Amino acid sequence: AAGVIQSPRHLIKEKRETATLKCYPIPRHDTVYWYQQGPGQDPQFLISFYEKMQSDKGSIPDRFSAQQFSDYHSELNMSSLELGDSALYFCASSIGATGGYTFGSGTRLTVV
Amino acid sequence: DAKTTQPPSMDCAEGRAANLPCNHSTISGNEYVYWYRQIHSQGPQYIIHGLKNNETNEMASLIITEDRKSSTLILPHATLRDTAVYYCIVRVAIHTGANSKLTFGKGITLSVRP
Numbered sequence: 001a002a003g004v005i006q007s008p009r010h011l012i013k014e015k016r017e018t019a020t021l022k023c024y025p026i027p028r029h030d031t032v033y034w035y036q037q038g039p040g041q042d043p044q045f046l047i048s049f050y051e052k053m054q055s056d057k058g059s060i061p062d063r064f065s066a067q068q069f070s071d072y073h074s075e076l077n078m079s080s081l082e083l084g085d086s087a088l089y090f091c092a093s094s095i096g097a098t099g100g101y102t103f104g105s106g107t108r109l110t111v112v
Numbered sequence: 113d114a115k116t117t118q119p120p121s122m123d124c125a126e127g128r129a130a131n132l133p134c135n136h137s138t139i140s141g142n143e144y145v146y147w148y149r150q151i152h153s154q155g156p157q158y159i160i161h162g163l164k165n166n167e168t169n170e171m172a173s174l175i176i177t178e179d180r181k182s183s184t185l186i187l188p189h190a191t192l193r194d195t196a197v198y199y200c201i202v203r204v205a206i207h208t209g210a211n212s213k214l215t216f217g218k219g220i221t222l223s224v225r226p
Contacts (some may be wrong), residue, residue, distance in 0.1 A: 004155075033213060042199075042216040043156060056213050090155050094212075100146065100158030101214060108153075 002026055004104035006091050012110045013081050021076040021107045025093030031055065032074045033101065034066060037088040049074060081111045116200045116217050123223040130187040132220055134200030137181040142204050145176060146214065147185045149196040156199065156216075159185065190224045197221050 005024040013019050025032050031050045035043040045058035049068035060066075063081075068074045078085060088108050092101040117135040124130040136145065146161040160167055160174045162183075167174045173186040187194055197219040203212075 031212060035216075042218060043150075045213045045215065048213055050212070058213065088153065092155075092214075100148075100161060101156075102158065103155030105155050106153070 004091055004093050004102050006089075006104035006107050008107060009105065010108050010110075012112060014112055015081055015083065017081050017111075019078045019081060019109060021078070021089050021091075021109070023074045023076070023091030023093075023104060025072055025074070025091070026095075026102055029072070029093035029095045029102075031094045032068055032072070033092045033094070034060075034074070034076050035090040035092065035103075037090065037106075038084075039087070041087075043090060046076070078109075083111050085109060086111045116202060118198075118200055118218065118220040120218065121221040121223065123225055124190050126192060126224055126226050127189055130190040130194065130222055130224070132185040132187075132198050132200075132222060133182065134185070135182045136200070136202050139180050139202050140204070143202045144204075145174065145180075145183050146201045146203060147172070147174065148199045148201065148214070148216075149194075150199070150219070151193075151196040159198075187222075190222075192224050192226065195222060195224045 007022045033048040034046040037043045046060040047066050048056045052068045064078050066076045088106045090103050090106045092103040094101045144161050147159040148156040150156045160172050162174045176183045199219040
């Protein structure tokens, strides 16, 4: 079965650089979520999209932005990277009112 | 979303049942109980969810008390691969808009020993 695809799996950037993470949800899933998980931390919600419109916003820094495209894939853009942005970034997708979410394998971002 | 409380850790022997408790005393009538787990550095994995009736699937059973203030996730025959952080999350059944996100708490670390 198709899963949530995230790319790249690993990314190393220098401080003040820009990074773009991509997420391809499960076909026909209508909602995409982004989470950030720092070392030893629990996943923290960043932002979500339903039918290509932003549906909710969590603790996402102003330096980050995201969008969902017409093919439903989503991109998380991160600018002016800081050392503290080093984390695992997970994307998840869902469909339906009570169904479970499916998470991708994540992108590990390291800022040096 | 209602807050949940879980013990920080527990362990069990391989092959035995693992019973993971969760308290959600402020749960509302329209909130479901979800369980996810995260094996080290992998994406969280959906396990099961329920509203008020007990639920069972190929992975686990979910027992929800009659007053819905607590629940127990049961892994009937734990294996070493079940070692993970298990998250109990309550969420309303609206899947769009501001209430659709999952809010992860601290979770319980289950260690399955040989």
